[in-house]
Amino acid sequence: MSPHRSGADLPIYPRAFIAASKLQRQRDRVFVAMPFEASHSKTLWKLLQSICEIHEFNPRRGDSAQASHSVVADVLEELESAEVVIADLTGLNPNVLYELGIAHVRCDAVVLLCQRGQTLPFDLASIRCLFFDLSTVGGKEELAVNLGRILEELRQPGKPTLIDGSAERTQSVIADLKLLADLPDDELKNEIIWYSGFLSSFSVGEVKAFRDDEQSYQDARLQEREWLLKLARRGCGIRCVITPPAKTTCCPIG
Numbered sequence: 546m547s548p549h550r551s552g553a554d555l556p557i558y559p560r561a562f563i564a565a566s567k568l569q570r571q572r573d574r575v576f577v578a579m580p581f582e583a584s585h586s587k588t589l590w591k592l593l594q595s596i597c598e599i600h601e602f603n604p605r606r607g608d609s610a611q612a613s614h615s616v617v618a619d620v621l622e623e624l625e626s627a628e629v630v631i632a633d634l635t636g637l638n639p640n641v642l643y644e645l646g647i648a649h650v651r652c653d654a655v656v657l658l659c660q661r662g663q664t665l666p667f668d669l670a671s672i673r674c675l676f677f678d679l680s681t682v683g684g685k686e687e688l689a690v691n692l693g694r695i696l697e698e699l700r701q702p703g704k705p706t707l708i709d710g711s712a713e714r715t716q717s718v719i720a721d722l723k724l725l726a727d728l729p730d731d732e733l734k735n736e737i738i739w740y741s742g743f744l745s746s747f748s749v750g751e752v753k754a755f756r757d758d759e760q761s762y763q764d765a766r767l768q769e770r771e772w773l774l775k776l777a778r779r780g781c782g783i784r785c786v787i788t789p790p791a792k793t794t795c796c797p798i799g
Contacts, residue, residue, distance in 0.1 A: 557617040559647055568625040573700075576627035577606045578620075578645055580638040585660060588679050589633060596689050600696045602629070607644075624648055629699055631692075634669065635660040654699045656692070661727075676727040691720060715765040722772040730779055737782035738773065 556562050575597050580586055590606070597604035605627070607620045624630065630648040632641055634657060648655050657674040659665065665674065675691055678684035725736060777783050
């Protein structure tokens with residue numbers, strides 16, 4: 546393959562740029578498409594930098610380049626070079642939407658972010674989006690945990706997630722349920738949650754006779770149940786597979 550061209554000699558029309566540049570994806574490189582002047586942008590960019598660095602990714606955005614050539618060429622080069630593209634849809638910035646359209650065609654790993662309360666256009670509302678709230682420490686921590694997990698999953702596509710214990714399993718389920726809760730009601734109604742009735746938090750009662758080392762697990766399972774109930778009340782489908790005890794002749798309940 547011929548070495549790629551870069552700089553002012555490249556065309557800025559995306560199709561022509563892609564054909565001329567011959568760029569390759571760079572492992573662990575993340576491009577962030579975001580508005581630069583929005584009120585939340587400075588805080589979000591610092592947080593995204595920290596999250597990426599913790600997970601050993603290299604975050605960049607459209608103003609990261611030091612060269613003096615076209616900003617459009619810089620952005621196109623980032624979109625062609627990044628392993629992961631993160632797009633902040635808050636405010637529906639036209640530049641971000643333009644870059645996102647190119648990313649959806651060219652990149653296999655695109656993560657959508659948006660500030661809570663933003664209504665997304667029809668075409669984007671059908672795509673999973675990580676909604677965030679930067680006004681509280683808890684909101685920032687939630688974004689850090691959820692985005693960090695997504696980045697790790699994208700790093701090793703197809704590799705199963707191994708969960709060592711019951712507490713870790715429950716916390717993972719709660720995180721997934723919170724992501725579902727961010728969906729609008731009309732989308733949530735199309736989702737279905739499957740679980741085992743024997744292992745489900747629905748089988749847990751409000752019992753407090755636990756050792757200290759078990760109480761946190763009990764509390765987490767009750768929290769899991771509460772999130773399931775919240776989603777069900779909003780129209781999310783809940784499907785249960787009930788398994789009878791091992792020593793029984795009863796037929797399973799469907």
